[in-house]
Amino acid sequence: MSFVIAFAGKGGTGKTSLAALTIRYLSEKRKGPVLAVDADSNSCLNEALGIEVTATIGRLREDSLQAVRGGGQRPGGMSMEELFDYQVQQSLIESKGYDLMVMGRPEGPGCYCAANNIIRKYTDKLSEDYPYVVIDNEAGMEHLSRRTTHKVNILLVISDPSRKGLYTAERINALVDELKLDVEQRALVINKAPVAEVETLKAAAEKMDIRLAGILPHDEELFRFDMNGEAVVKLPADSPALSAFYGVLDSLDIP
Numbered sequence: 001m002s003f004v005i006a007f008a009g010k011g012g013t014g015k016t017s018l019a020a021l022t023i024r025y026l027s028e029k030r031k032g033p034v035l036a037v038d039a040d041s042n043s044c045l046n047e048a049l050g051i052e053v054t055a056t057i058g059r060l061r062e063d064s065l066q067a068v069r070g071g072g073q074r075p076g077g078m079s080m081e082e083l084f085d086y087q088v089q090q091s092l093i094e095s096k097g098y099d100l101m102v103m104g105r106p107e108g109p110g111c112y113c114a115a116n117n118i119i120r121k122y123t124d125k126l127s128e129d130y131p132y133v134v135i136d137n138e139a140g141m142e143h144l145s146r147r148t149t150h151k152v153n154i155l156l157v158i159s160d161p162s163r164k165g166l167y168t169a170e171r172i173n174a175l176v177d178e179l180k181l182d183v184e185q186r187a188l189v190i191n192k193a194p195v196a197e198v199e200t201l202k203a204a205a206e207k208m209d210i211r212l213a214g215i216l217p218h219d220e221e222l223f224r225f226d227m228n229g230e231a232v233v234k235l236p237a238d239s240p241a242l243s244a245f246y247g248v249l250d251s252l253d254i255p
Contacts, residue, residue, distance in 0.1 A: 002035070002127040003255055004135065004151060006183075009158035010168040011139030014191040016040070017222065017232045018158060018245060019136035020048035024233045025249050027097030032131035034098035037123050040138040043102050046093070050231025055091035056104025057118050060084065088122050098134075101126070124151070152183045154252055157210060161193045161201055166208070173210040187213035189248060191241075194218055214248035216241050 005022055007015040019036075026034050038045035046053045093100040101122065127133045135152075157172050159165035169188055176183050188210045190201050198215055205212040219241035225232050235242045 002130050002133045003153050004133045005154045006135040006152045007156050008137050008172050013158040013160045015158040016048050016136050020233050023098050023134050026132045034132045035130040036098050036100045037135045038102040043104050045136045048232045053102050056102045058104035060087050154185045155183045157188050159190050187211050189213050190215045192218045216244045
């Protein structure tokens with residue numbers, strides 16, 4: 001069974017950067033291959049990892065639908081399901097220590113429900129081959145209400161040092177209970193915190209019904225990497241944010 005770590009939080013909290021750093025952490029410290037899943041329709045985990053996306057689940061689905069409508073030929077007499085399964089397997093982006101699967105944006109009109117269902121199915125299916133799975137979910141709570149996040153060992157709810165960020169974190173925590181999602185552990189991480197506000201943020205977190213795993217400092221170097229489009233996984237080991245976040249991950253019950 002894979003050990004699954006998922007991320008949630010409002011947009012702009014830095015959860016994608018922290019998901020990428022978690023992949024780096026697992027690759028360095030646990031030595032197990034990781035299945036990285038970008039379940040955000042606004043795909044950007046690949047940028048944080050410094051790799052190029054060649055195919056997305058959303059695009060593959062649209063191509064498959066067009067093939068069906070157009071009566072296109074399927075190689076080797078494959079059924080559409082077999083062909084799609086093969087395409088998904090081929091779409092995995094391989095890198096050192098991890099493979100990446102990207103949901104992406106459906107090209108046609110309508111909601112993202114179908115792409116979400118597909119990525120959920122293949123996350124479950126492919127995770128059998130990986131000891132660790134890291135899922136970067138979209139901002140807000142839509143992925144939770146659609147039950148994209150399920151069978152999770154650790155859900156890290158990321159907030160920035162703002163009232164809105166903490167309020168969203170509280171709502172996400174409550175929604176996990178309302179939907180009866182299969183989440184073993186939940187923890188709050190407050191990111192980008194000014195040093196002068198750490199004690200205030202701790203006091204605010206103590207009033208919340210979710211365990212505070214850590215408060216990460218604002219890091220100018222991480223900010224620069226992000227603004228310049230550089231891969232955050234290449235942060236130097238003495239980065240304050242990286243050091244603090246590794247300390248958080250060390251404190252979690254990750255086998």
